[in-house]
Amino acid sequence: MGTGTPGATPSGTVPAELAAACADVRAAGHADQIAGVPARYVAAPGSTDEASALLRAAAGLGLTLVPRGSGRRQHWGNPPTSCDLIVDTGRLDKVVEHAAGDLIVTAQAGVPLPDLSQVLAAARQHLAIGPRTMVEGGTVGGLVATNAADSWRYRYGAPRDLLIGITVVRADGVIARSGGKVVKNVAGYDLGKLFAGSYGTLGLITEATFRLHPLPGAALGLGVQQKDAESAAAMVQTIQYSPVAPSSIDLRWPSPAAPIWLLVGLEGDRESVLTRAARLRALVGPALLPGAQPDGANVHEPESAAPAHRTEDQLRADLQSRALDEGTLVRVAFWVGRLAQVLTAIQGAAATNGIDVAIEGSAGAGVLEARAPASSAPMAVAAFVTDLRAALSGLGAGSVVPGVASAVVVYAPDEVRNVTDMWGPVPSRDLMRAVKDQFDPEHRMAPGRFAGGI
Amino acid sequence: MDGNDVIGNDGLSTVGRSAPASVIRDAAGVDAAFTAMMTEICSPDSVITDPQELRTYECDGLTAHRSTPGLVVLPQTAEQVAAIVRACAARRIPFVARGSGTGLSGGALPRTDGVLIVMSKMRSIIAIDPASRRAIVEPGVTNLSVSKAAEQHGLFYAPDPSSQVVCSVGGNVAENSGGAHCLKHGFTVHHVTGLQVVTPDGELTWLGDGTGAAPGYDLVGAFTGSEGTLGIVTKIIVKLTPIPEAVTTLLAAFTTMGAGGAAVSAIIGSGILPGAIEMMDALAIEAAEAAVNCRYPEGAGAVLIVELDGPTGDVEAQTAAVREICTAEGAYEIRAAQDAAERAAIWTGRKSAFAAVGRISPAYIVQDGVVPRTALESVLDRISALSAETGIRVANVFHAGDGNLHPLVLFDDRRPGEQERAEQLSGTILDLCIEHGGSITGEHGVGVDKSRYMPKMFSAADLDTMQLLRCAFDPHGICNPGKVFPTPRLCGEVPGVRRAPHPLVASGLIDQF
């Protein structure tokens, strides 16, 4: 099956089979492209059954497909090699069930994350992803498909850790569910883990069930300035072993000349947060500069009954002031004990190639993001990535594990993308290809988007 | 093979077996040549052929299902495991991996026509990296010994099944084991960040890299909980958790289960997330007393064990809140452990409950159903009504915080018909769980024991889709076959399709699949 079967309808006309399967199908417009690859059709199924019929029809026509939620992260990963049909989840926008007493929620893939947050907050609960991710847009489906996480990764993990049930439609149109509505559940294989972070290459996610946490009554962030990579790494060790149980240990290093900031997030009820903040201040001592505010950070003293919302408002304001996803973002995952070497490797590779990178992320969880500005020369960025990967692979020397750090280019301008290996080497690539072969034997789901050449 | 086994054509003994046939095509069988090969790979000491010795491996913790393995091998290195599996793959000989043999779903039930690969000699803790909060361990290491080794660094390994003194980390990975503290701290899949595995064709490969954010599909997450059907784990990178500053363990006694359940709801509803919250009913308490003399409060219809952990101030505040709630719900005695010894004593009663039940009943069935926590009360009422109707006693031990029930269905196998009634009651309890939107297994796994319930919980399409994963790893169906899925999927040929190459592929920078 190629990008068009012989005798296919001319572009602009929706094939009858698609129209019969799905109520909302149209020819693609100028804006309907995925990472610059234009689509031919756009369909928006309103239910899992309708999505099933749609995908079955698409399979019959041999069409390639790419799921799209809000499009918030459609430029992540490689552009698809082909994109006949965009499957838009906009009509899959219902919160199916919010069992507050059981702390679980089931939502369709197209539910926007900010809307979900609001529904949950009404019962004083939240999906413990964020705070940035839940606020800056995107849908439930996109969240799972990219497994996007930020600061709270340290305490709560990534979406795959909070996902307890999933409904998907396979490339051949078959509907499948795994997991369920209860947190403790080991019946059968966990397809949710497989689909989390799979970038739409295994099938279309139509519904997901998550475990929730109570919304903390108060939140407080403390900034601790460090002079260099070694002292930052030492401070991370101190904090991670401190008894204050932080929700996040983030690092922010806007440029090599700027100081390194560690941002510690504490959540809980008001008294607990204040007590722990005081203990943390005593622990980090002179490193903590009173009143100092790192660039763009927020340090709140809890005042009102629901400061969590205030945090979100401020975050939204902060985010509006800078364009989303500019430049090249490289995500580095590493063993936390190697933090100093990782920071040195990033800055070293950047300096070698004349790029000014900003580093930010969860130092405590071992995931940092290095951002090269959009103005950087594409070849320089490509070389930076290559040099960085070489430096990171050296960190694993002497360990039983083949590698203790990896670098993935999450998104980049087209000129950079064209000369860069976005995903880099993957462990067990052949197994991943075997999995892909089983779920999507014709390779029509988001072809070429993913790691391992998938 | 001794004559006591009746062998079905699927290589599993039919004694107490419930899973239907799974015949391996073109299987060569365990013969003298194969045994010689195994001896060369491991050593004569590590290959067991004596029929009586083989039979000691016929079951794990689930004694209702027994099957004598064709051969037992005890490798000591990952390379040996890979060589064994390669030899099995070449001859299409089925193999089953076994850790400590304490599983409760028959996941390590051997094949009479296959090899049992026992991992208990691979029991080193290879490395601990406190700065990264990681440890690399071999699969035969016991769960508790990981925490013991990590203790000096101020760390512990959070998933703590009740059998943690003996159950192996490899087994924990296979079953995605939970334990009392998984409510707050998560289960095995949340604490495994990398796996070295031997795939069913004998390749040694790493899944993940220990960071928990390696690129590509989350094969670590998919493999964990796959019950030994996708390969054999040879090294595990676990996440270690800082030991909380303070721990309080409370034991609260109520006169009725209902009161205890209400207390649980109130505690969770107040926003507190305890480290653990467990409940036992009068019958389970009776067994535990007989076994370990735990001296729980007299006359309790239910006891609640609540453990709160975290920073000292938080724990103090939460302890006060929990005490208040329990008292409000009618607790007539609340004890707090004053030191580590008292804490251990409170837990000993709970952790030995399953095995202890053997003292108050000749035989029993352990179930592992899950219901939404809000449905706990009505489900427990229903179980007690069913018990009264059938005359079969049920002792209840469970993880109250997450609705994971462990009804212990007690019966006397010498009384005619009682075993059948007990099995029927067990099945009805699982039906109840499914009815309420729960699960047939919260932590013990499906194994052979519950595969017949899978179609009640999942559609044929669901099961078929799950098995696509199995086909990717084990197309010939030799890796722990006959477990989890009642009907194996024929994997067949998979067509591959090629398209116009991506520019990077064309330029040779990357290859595309």
Add this chain to the structure above:
Amino acid sequence: MASESLLDPDGRLRDLAGDCVHCGFCLPACPTYQLWGEEMDSPRGRIHLITQILDGGHGSEAAAEHFDRCLGCMACMTACPSGVQYGQLIEAARSWSERADTATGPPMPLPPRTLRDRAIRAAIFATFPYPARLRAAIGPLRAAQRTGLDQWAARSPLVRRLAPAAAAALSVAPRLARTRPRPTLRRDGAAIISRPGGAIAPTAALYGRGSHADAPSGHRLPARIPAQGSRRAVVGMLTGCVQQVFFPGVNGATARVLAAEGCDVIVPPRQGCCGALSVHGGRRDEAAGFARRTIETFERAGVDAVIVNAAGCGSAMKEYEQLLGEDPGWASRAAAFSAGVRDFSEFLAELGPVAPRAELPLTIAYHDACHLAHAQRITAQPRSLLRGIPGVSVTEIPDAGTCCGSAGIYNLVQPDAAAELGTRKAASVAATGADLVVSANPGCILQLTQALAAAGRPMPVRHVAEVIDAAIMGRPRAALLGG
């Protein structure tokens, strides 16, 4: 094939084995599972083998080997949540091996042991339960020690290959005291036999003119040692076989401490063996014979309690009721006797120590003998007695519940496994950094001494009684640490 009904006529063994729910909690507690990681060498696996034999009537050579490899340490019983009486099961299995070795009549369920194994066991059981013979056997040993030949033999690869049991025995044998007992003492000993009332003079000899802890008592205790101060109890004392031959000083110390705490101590002169090694080795008839004689001896003595300072012996004597239960003439006598058996530290703790103790600044690593901790569940009393001595601090040994490898005659019949366990125990003990290791069993003391020396970490090893005795007698700590 032996018929099942012969093996288990009243179904008792089957009932006991049926208590096992296969939970596996015993595996990590079992020293042989710790060594080899194989199911057949775990309690759960051995129970399974026993059940197979009960079902099918016969056991393989492999099965027999696994029973022989069991230490009989009972750590599994402490760990078992279901209360399986593993001790009784393994003794039954061992009895099958024993009957096979001496088989005449109907076929036995297990194949007989090798000729060499049988010869070694025969030699052991012909010697150890008879102190006079054991003492005689030591003559050559003492000579070997004087010439240094013993160390050569113990380490010689040739000897170790040809006669591993002998090499093991030589390596664990303590350096025996060079001095013979003084003639005056022996005359006193003879006087005691002819004058059953006992005399003050021999008792004075017990308290000795010298200061060396070992020497004054010689190897025969007076038949009666009167209480010091007001009398609180009249107790009998078992002198043991290995204890009296290798560690007569321990017996002396035991008697002195009991007397100091207000007990009249009766030491029947011709006690004989209590039968522990025999019953633990599955030689039931032999054990029953020893048991009957022991019961008779102490019944005649008319005591409130029988005090035992060897853990293995105490454990066996507390189980006489099971050993003689089937004999209608003896069942109730055995029960009454067993009810009065007390381990030395158990008894003292019950009585409540009153004798003042002088200071002994020492850190002591207390080693739990298996037959005290697991078989008799006595762990707190020895520790609290030691802590009751001013200046003493007691540290815990890591993996305290794991056997040192002595296990009765185990270190003679399974020398490799015993040596490996000894090495592990030595490492654990040495890690405590204590001044002194204290145990309550002569076998453990032998094994620990040898293992620590072999590991290059020699440490003094003493009996609980010796430490308490030193404190009451006001001896300096050097007396315990030297020697």
